Structure formats: structure tokens, C-alpha cells
Amino acid sequence: MSIQTTNKANEGFWDKLASSPSTDEYMKGLFRENPVFVQVLGMCSTLAVSNTALNGLAMGLATTFVLLMSNILIASLRNVIPKQVRIASYLLIIATFVTMTDYAIQAISVELSKALGAFIALIVVNCQILGRAEAFASKNTVWRSILDALGMGTGFIIALLCLGTVRELLGNGSIFGIPVFPDSFQEWVIMILPPGGFFMLAIWLMVFNAMKQRKAV
Amino acid sequence: MNQESLWSIFINAVLINNFVLAYFLGICPFLGVSGKMETATKMGGAVTFVLVISSLCAYGLHSLLAAIGAPYLELISYIVVIAATVQLVEMFIKKVSPVLFNALGIFLPLITTNCVILALALFQTNKGYNFVQCLVYALASGAGFTLALVLMAGIREHLDLAEPPNIVKGTVLTLMIAGILALSFMGFAGLGSN
Numbered sequence: 001m002s003i004q005t006t007n008k009a010n011e012g013f014w015d016k017l018a019s020s021p022s023t024d025e026y027m028k029g030l031f032r033e034n035p036v037f038v039q040v041l042g043m044c045s046t047l048a049v050s051n052t053a054l055n056g057l058a059m060g061l062a063t064t065f066v067l068l069m070s071n072i073l074i075a076s077l078r079n080v081i082p083k084q085v086r087i088a089s090y091l092l093i094i095a096t097f098v099t100m101t102d103y104a105i106q107a108i109s110v111e112l113s114k115a116l117g118a119f120i121a122l123i124v125v126n127c128q129i130l131g132r133a134e135a136f137a138s139k140n141t142v143w144r145s146i147l148d149a150l151g152m153g154t155g156f157i158i159a160l161l162c163l164g165t166v167r168e169l170l171g172n173g174s175i176f177g178i179p180v181f182p183d184s185f186q187e188w189v190i191m192i193l194p195p196g197g198f199f200m201l202a203i204w205l206m207v208f209n210a211m212k213q214r215k216a217v
Numbered sequence: 218m219n220q221e222s223l224w225s226i227f228i229n230a231v232l233i234n235n236f237v238l239a240y241f242l243g244i245c246p247f248l249g250v251s252g253k254m255e256t257a258t259k260m261g262g263a264v265t266f267v268l269v270i271s272s273l274c275a276y277g278l279h280s281l282l283a284a285i286g287a288p289y290l291e292l293i294s295y296i297v298v299i300a301a302t303v304q305l306v307e308m309f310i311k312k313v314s315p316v317l318f319n320a321l322g323i324f325l326p327l328i329t330t331n332c333v334i335l336a337l338a339l340f341q342t343n344k345g346y347n348f349v350q351c352l353v354y355a356l357a358s359g360a361g362f363t364l365a366l367v368l369m370a371g372i373r374e375h376l377d378l379a380e381p382p383n384i385v386k387g388t389v390l391t392l393m394i395a396g397i398l399a400l401s402f403m404g405f406a407g408l409g410s411n
């Protein structure tokens with residue numbers, strides 16, 4: 001999308017904050033190249049599991065774990081994997097870690113595993129992970145790939161929490177399951193249903209667009 | 218074994234639990250290729266084709282893995298089969314219609330990472346559908362995906378003439394329309410038993 005323009009607009013601010021290249025490698029995932037709000041990747045899981053803050057957090061952590069492990073493995077194998085079969089190899093690596101995560105979550109909490117449903121398994125096809133493997137881990141050292149994965153993962157968690165808290169707050173009157181509003185509050189049930197996900201994401205993207213435009217002027 | 222009738226599976230997958238608008242699956246191509254009606258229908262066709270083939274493969278794989286007692290290989294083998302199927306479809310389309318191949322562009326290989334395909338394989342396994350039920354489910358999901366894509370493309374073609382403010386141009390506007398579509402699809406909820 002408009003990553004180029006954001007880069008230019010934020011240059012002054014980020015130069016001051018990111019004194020070393022390593023910090024920058026991590027920080028870029030948080031806002032400047034945020035996977036959800038700026039790159040608009042991984043929409044399916046973003047929308048589907050952000051109906052409560054807790055689900056969003058769990059999904060974010062699971063995705064970060066898969067992203068980190070597959071980035072490490074792909075970066076260390078980058079000179080071994082033949083170019084022609086790289087996508088297939090990446091998919092295999094990612095699928096292996098996702099299977100591990102799926103079983104781990106089932107072991108930790110059956111309730112959570114039920115709430116997230118097939119979406120844990122669907123991390124395999126989260127374009128964000130394959131995208132990072134192809135665009136970053138296959139060309140960079142292990143250390144840089146770790147930083148990149150952590151940054152992107154954190155950015156994803158931030159995005160999921162942004163969506164999840166607002167949707168839970170309006171749709172259920174609570175945050176992380178703790179009631180915030182008095183009983184007289186009429187819940188906006190629509191917010192935890194599918195249309196609410198679309199509307200909320202649209203509103204967040206709009207906020208980001210507005211911020212971008214303000215900086216560009 | 219699941220005893221759901223074929224008609225109920227069909228209505229469920231097309232309207233009530235539409236993969237795009239109720240399950241949020243396949244959002245990437247939904248946002249990406251819904252700009253023009255023509256590409257949208259063809260993309261829907263390609264996805265439906267891959268869905269049917271991979272669904273049947275997944276059915277066979279599931280029986281095989283259950284027979285040798287290795288269910289943990291399910292996800293990995295599904296994704297390999299899907300990747301292979303997509304590769305086949307890609308070569309087929311390139312040969313038969315280079316124009317369509319160019320129009321679909323990057324979204325053709327990305328069918329591999331289209332959640333609809335993998336989700337269908339997983340859902341049908343979870344629900345324990347038999348062979349015919351799988352086939353109907355795959356066709357219906359494909360139809361549902363195409364329906365959502367075509368509806369969106371129709372609306373977006375008309376929107377080309379409108380002048381929205383700068384901050385809602387592009388993805389934001391598409392998402393808002395998707396929200397409204399999802400809202401109207403919720404009206405189908407009473408049609409069948411969930």
C-alpha cells in the first residue's frame with residue numbers, strides 16, 4: 001500500500017527513536033509497517049478472533065510464536081532451500097509449528113481452543129507469516145529475522161488488542177471479561193457479531209489514514 | 218457420521234454461514250480482486266474448482282491418516298495437497314487463457330494461502346461428512362464465496378462514480394460495504410437449523 005509515503009512522513013520521528021539498526025528492525029513492525037493497519041495482511045484471523053480482548057491476545061501470541069520459530073528456521077536454512085521449492089518448504093515449516101501450537105493450546109485450555117476453533121490451524125494460511133518468510137527471513141541473518149518476527153508479532157498483537165478491546169467493550173460491556181459499564185448499559189450486540197468486525201476494522205484503518213494524512217501535510 | 222441433509226448443507230454454506238461474510242475467510246482476495254465484475258466471477262470459478270478438488274483429496278487423506286493412526290500429520294498433508302492443486306490450476310489457466318492469467322495476477326498463486334480452502338478441509342473433517350456431503354459442501358462454499366465476491370464487485374463498480382472523502386478511499390470503504398453486506402446476510406440466519 002502506501003508504505004513508501006509513511007516512511008517519508010515518519011522519518012524525522014523514527015530517526016530519533018531508533019538509534020541503532022536493531023531497534024529499528026524491531027520497531028518497524030509496531031506502527032510504521034504494522035501488519036494489520038498498514039500492510040493490511042492477515043485479515044481473516046484479525047477479524048474472526050477479535051470479538052473479545054482475550055481471544056485477540058491469545059491469537060496474537062500464537063501467531064507471534066509461529067512467526068518467530070518459522071523465521072528462525074527459514075533464516076538459518078536460507079542457503080540450503082532451493083529457490084524453486086522455497087514456498088512449499090516454507091509452508092511445511094510453518095505447518096509444523098502451527099500443529100505444535102494447536103496441540104499446545106488444546107493442552108493448556110480447552111475453553112480457549114474452542115473459542116479460537118479452526119483459526120489456530122488457519123495460522124498456516126495467514127499471509128503475514130508467509131509474507132515475512134518470503135520478504136525477510138529468506139534474505140536476512142537469523143538475528144535480524146528474530147527481531148523482525150518479534151516486531152511484526154507485537155504489531156499484530158497491538159492491532160488485535162485495539163480491535164478486541166473496543167469490540168468487547170461495546171458488545172459485551174467488559175474488558176478481558178471484567179465488566180466496566182453499569183448494568184444499565186445496553187450492549188451493542190452487533191459489535192461481537194461479524195458485521196461489527198468489519199466496521200471496527202474500517203474505523204481503525206480510517207484513523208490510521210487520517211493520521212498519515214496529517215503527517216504528510 | 219453426520220446425517221445432515223444435502224440441501225441443508227448447501228443453504229448453510231451459501232447463505233447462513235457464508236465463508237466470507239460470516240466466518241471471515243478469504244478476506245484477502247475478497248478485498249483484492251473485487252474491483253471488477255469480470256475478474257470477480259472468474260476468481261470465484263477458480264476458487265470453486267480448487268475447493269472441490271482439494272476437498273475430495275482431503276477426504277481421502279483423512280481416511281488414510283485415520284487408518285495409519287497419524288492425525289497430527291493432517292494439517293501438513295492438507296496444505297501440501299492444496300499447494301499442489303493450486304499449482305496445477307495455475308498452469309492450466311496459463312495455458313488456456315493467458316488473459317485471465319494476467320487479470321488474476323498475484324491472487325492466483327495466493328489461492329494457496331486462501332483460508333477458505335484449508336478451512337473447508339478442516340471443517341468437513343470436524344463435521345465428519347461423508348463423500349457426497351463433502352462434495353456438496355465444497356460446491357456450496359465455492360458458490361458462497363463467488364456470491365460474496367460478485368455482490369461486492371457490483372457495488373464497487375458503481376462506487377467508481379462516487380466521490381468519497383480521501384480517508385475512506387480504498388480498503389476502508391470496501392470494509393464498510395463488507396460490514397453492511399454481512400449485516401444483511403445475518404437476515405438469513407432463520408432459514409435453517411444451524
